[in-house]
Amino acid sequence: MATLMKTNRLNEILNRISSDTWPERFTELVREHLGIDLETTYGPRRLSHPVMVAPGQLTLRESQVMKIKRSGYAGCVLKSLVGEDQKGHCSMSFQRKKATWINTVYAEHDQLGRYPIIHWDGRADTRNLEDYLVFAKQTHWLDGPDFFIAASLLCHLPGPDEEFRQEEWHYSTKGLKEAGYQIIEIDFCPSLKIGNSLSEKENVLRWYRTVPGLIKYVDPTIKVFPKLLNLDLGLDFQLEMAQAAVKGGADGLVVANRIFLSSLQLSHGGLELFQRNLTQVKEIHRLFPNLSLSATGGIYSGRQILEYLLAGAKNVQLFSFLMGRVRTSFLLKTGHKFQQVLFELFFNPEEGLLVLMIKKGFTNIRELLG
Ligand SMILES: Cc1cc2nc3c(=O)[nH]c(=O)nc-3n(C[C@H](O)[C@H](O)[C@H](O)COP(=O)(O)O)c2cc1C
Numbered sequence: 001m002a003t004l005m006k007t008n009r010l011n012e013i014l015n016r017i018s019s020d021t022w023p024e025r026f027t028e029l030v031r032e033h034l035g036i037d038l039e040t041t042y043g044p045r046r047l048s049h050p051v052m053v054a055p056g057q058l059t060l061r062e063s064q065v066m067k068i069k070r071s072g073y074a075g076c077v078l079k080s081l082v083g084e085d086q087k088g089h090c091s092m093s094f095q096r097k098k099a100t101w102i103n104t105v106y107a108e109h110d111q112l113g114r115y116p117i118i119h120w121d122g123r124a125d126t127r128n129l130e131d132y133l134v135f136a137k138q139t140h141w142l143d144g145p146d147f148f149i150a151a152s153l154l155c156h157l158p159g160p161d162e163e164f165r166q167e168e169w170h171y172s173t174k175g176l177k178e179a180g181y182q183i184i185e186i187d188f189c190p191s192l193k194i195g196n197s198l199s200e201k202e203n204v205l206r207w208y209r210t211v212p213g214l215i216k217y218v219d220p221t222i223k224v225f226p227k228l229l230n231l232d233l234g235l236d237f238q239l240e241m242a243q244a245a246v247k248g249g250a251d252g253l254v255v256a257n258r259i260f261l262s263s264l265q266l267s268h269g270g271l272e273l274f275q276r277n278l279t280q281v282k283e284i285h286r287l288f289p290n291l292s293l294s295a296t297g298g299i300y301s302g303r304q305i306l307e308y309l310l311a312g313a314k315n316v317q318l319f320s321f322l323m324g325r326v327r328t329s330f331l332l333k334t335g336h337k338f339q340q341v342l343f344e345l346f347f348n349p350e351e352g353l354l355v356l357m358i359k360k361g362f363t364n365i366r367e368l369l370g
Helices: 003-018 026-034 062-070 129-142 166-178 198-216 235-247 271-287 302-311 337-347 353-360 365-369
Strands: 040-042 045-047 051-053 075-077 102-105 117-120 148-154 183-186 223-226 252-255 259-261 266-268 292-296 315-318
Touching: 003 026, 003 337, 003 353, 026 337, 026 353, 040 292, 040 315, 040 365, 045 148, 051 337, 062 075, 062 129, 117 266, 129 148, 129 166, 148 166, 166 198, 183 198, 198 223, 198 235, 235 252, 235 271, 252 271, 259 271, 271 292, 271 302, 302 315, 302 337, 302 353, 302 365, 337 353
Parallel strands: 051 075, 051 315, 075 148, 148 183, 183 223, 223 252, 252 292, 292 315
Antiparallel strands: 040 045, 102 117, 259 266
């Protein structure tokens, strides 16, 4: 189909959707009318398209996950569980911290308030293992061929002279597995203060080398996706973390968590995070072309999704654009924000993923992945 014809058809779909109800299965419409196949993967799982919701305050409850699914996202990752051992001991309990404030901030260049960034003082999930697993089990029925749900876990991370409390990792993984989860991301605490000393750096690499094995000890068929920390130790160290995870048996990587700002004692995102993570995705893909990468950080347009995919990510996870207050108006006037955001990412006539794919002559996501 010629580019002009496709662009006209895209406009027709755009008008149709804008004045009608948002179709949950918009990928079928795209395939039928534009000849574009958006299918991709997360590890062994098929995704109907590349856009997922990242772990955070939007994936704490079954009702939220249901809303994400009904809005047409390809999948989501549950808020990170802070695990414990069989006796209920949780060495990372300081991570079960309830937020006392949460704000949307905007970068100086963002006068219009188009790129919200979340600042807050919370951390991982506040529930104990038992309560968390009730939620995880209840929510798992939403996982299926058209919607993928990953779990996310954080357990004991030892200091340089300490051993791992393996029982926490084993027992919590067992719980997630019994709740139905076969793919687990690892959240390595973006708010942990890590220094530049050799022993601390070596210790972080030890975490990445060791944790995949602790999870696979429970069941070697579980797929492990460590999430890279974004430390201020330079790109080479980011690549060393990726290498350590691969050496430790990781099945893929999530690139990468937010940047910890020691001046404000909180983690930060936005376009700066996007640029940083894009470089990391490119470099990690160059080192490990067959490794399954999921990109996260600073996504506010289809163009950014395209850049992540061209850099080697198989899918993307967004959070702040969905949760933060966007001051500019959305193209889609009907429906709720989750739908408006997804519509913007795919159908925006200048910055949407579809128009950019049409202009570049791509007919499916696999072509982008190279
Ligand atoms: C309020 C908040 C809560 C988050 N909670 C988690 C979490 O529990 N586990 C995790 O791996 N990442 C967590 N993140 C990081 C997001 O999943 C995401 O990777 C990150 O914010 C970058 O994407 P964004 O720029 O679209 O927000 C959280 C981020 C925010 C702002």
